[in-house]
Amino acid sequence: MSPLESAKALTAALAAMPAARRDALLGGEPRRAAPWVAAAAHLGLPAAQLRLGRMLLEGEGVSCEPAQAYVWFRRAADAGEPEAQNMLGRCLENGWGASVDLAAAAEWYRKAAEAGSEWALYNLGHLLLDGLGVARDAAAAFDCYRRAALLGHVRAMNLVGRCYDQGWGVARDAAQARRWYRRSAEGGYFRGQYNLASALAADGMVGEARRWFEAALAGAPPASRALMAEAARC
Secondary structure, eight states: OOHHHHHHHHHHHHHHSOHHHHHHHHTSOHHHHHHHHHHHHHHTOHHHHHHHHHHHHHTSSSOOOHHHHHHHHHHHHHTTOHHHHHHHHHHHHHTSSSOOOHHHHHHHHHHHHHTTOHHHHHHHHHHHHHTSSSOOOHHHHHHHHHHHHHTTOHHHHHHHHHHHHHTSSSOOOHHHHHHHHHHHHHTTOHHHHHHHHHHHHHTTOHHHHHHHHHHHHHHSOHHHHHHHHHHHHO
16 A cells, blocks of 8 residues: 555544544554554644644654644634634744744734633744744733633743742742742742742742752753752852
C-alpha cells in the first residue's frame, strides 16, 4: 500500500470509529499516535490539528517542522479552537515557523482569551505590560493576569503577586502580594515559591522562608536555580 493509500485508509477508519476509541488513539504516545493524529488533522478535527501542530513544533513523534506546525495551528485557530489560537500567537510572538508579528500575536491572544484560554490571558498580559505589539497598559495586563489566575493558572498567580508588589497596574498591596505568591507557591510554581520565600524572609519568618526557598530550588530549571542561589547569597 502506498503512503497516500495508507493515509486514506487511516482517515476512513477514523471517520467510522466511535468517538471514545478515536480520542484514545489521538491521545496516545506521540510516535504511535502520529499517523492517527495526522489523519484526523486532515479529516478536519481541530483538536487533532492542534496536537499535530504541537508535535511538529517540538519534534515529538515526528520530525521538528515549525513552519508546518504554524500551518496546522492556523487551521485549528481558524476553526475556533482557543488553544490553537493561543499557540498561533506564540508562533507569531517568537518567530516559530513564521515571521515575528507582535501585533498579530496580540490579536490571536485576544481571541483565545475571549474564549476562556488561561494561557492566552497570561501571554496577552506580558505584551500589555511591556507594550509589545500593543500600547503599554499595565492595568489591562494586571486584569489579564488576574483573570488567568482565577482560572487556576499558577504562573499568572505569581504575576498578580508581582503586580501588587511593584504597583504594576494596581495599587501596591504587600498583603495581597503575599496572598497571591502563596497561592502560586502552593500550586507548585517555583517562581511563586521563590517570591513567597523572599517576602517571608523580609518579614522575619526565616524558617518558613527557607522551606519555600528549598522547594523553589528543587523545582526550578538549572539556569533559574543558579540565579536564585546567587541572589540568596547577596
